[in-house]
Amino acid sequence: MADVRAVDAAVTRAHREEWARVVAFLTHRFGSLDLAEEMAAEAFATAVERWRSDGIPPNPGAWITTTANRRAIDRLRREGRRDAKYREALMLDDDSPPEPVGAVDDDRLRLIFTCCHPALAMEARVALTLRMVGGLTVPEIARAFLVQQTTMGQRISRAKTKIRDAGIPFRVPDSEDLPARLDGVLTVLYLIFNEGYLASGGDSDPIRRDLTAEAIRLTALLRGLLPENGEVTGLLALMLLTEARATARVSASGELVRLDEQDRGAWDRGMIADGIALVRQRLDAVSRGEATPGRYQILAAISAVHVSVPDARDVDWSQIVALYDQLATIDPNPIVRLNRAIAVAELDGPDVALALVDQLEGALRDYHAYHATRADLLRRLARSAEAPAAYDRAVELATNSAELAHLTRRRDQLRG
Incomplete structure (x- = not known):
């Protein structure tokens, strides 16, 4: 009889590390997301019982698969x-576990692209990715996005039905469509x-570290499958450098703490080191002429400039403005211009920045960060006569409790 706590820990670890691999393998073999999800869940439930009586197997992932x-x-x-698909699967019936690399890893990549297919609504892509790739339960996903469990279950079910009925292929896109x-996949991960x-829900915790941790885990998984892709690496670096500041972002009273006012001693230096190492890796590739930086790589570089100095007064704002200029050439959206204006305020003064911000009123009039x-x-x-009204509008539009x-x-x- 195995130790119950050791078994529970082993199952939890296997679920975290193997869920996507198992679901992807089953989906590839049987052609059904529903069947793959259900059988994977049953296998993990069986593991809890069997491993307590028989002991933890040498290769938990192979046992579960x-x-x-x-x-x-x-x-x-x-x-x-x-x-035909099921007849083919039945012909492959054998007791030998699948190889832990190669085709199975390719299957995980296929699963990610299937869950993030553009034919699905964005909210469906997010939910399906968290369930099928991340292994989160329907109640967990429902709580994360503040919807009823039945609503979330229906959302995931409809997404799987659409994949089946529309004949969405379980494959990695060809080289022409891949970028x-x-x-689209990176957009889903960044949204999570x-x-x-x-967090957008006023009744939820202002920071949801369960979601940030899951997004980082899924992005790290994707990077393991596409290690040479600069944007995947850039997004992972951006997430690490941002999450490193999590413990300093909300005060004891529940108020959001601005970046320049955060206790830098509370930041996770190990996470920062990992993020900066990834940024440097991409910078080296760019300097060798092997790549052109994309959106996430530039955002990660901006974040690296912020966290690389011991004091907010030492931030190189000219470098940050230059990076935003570079970002604007490939992603010329008004939020990029707003963030550039915030950096300009530190470099050239708030009067210059305000003129830039006022140019964005038409595009961002319903965006709380514009008014803030x-x-x-x-x-x-x-x-002081104008600022309170702008704060009023920001408060009206904001939904995060700490913000x-x-x-x-x-x-x-200001109002005294």
């Missing part, structure tokens, strides 16, 4: 399925991370 495969074949035989499709970084930035610049310019607390305090200070 083999168990899930056998259960899937038994299910198909009971149901008497006769279509655009990969960008950002929801954890600054404008309010802060007006405050710094001692335009609301920060904006409300700043506004109330």
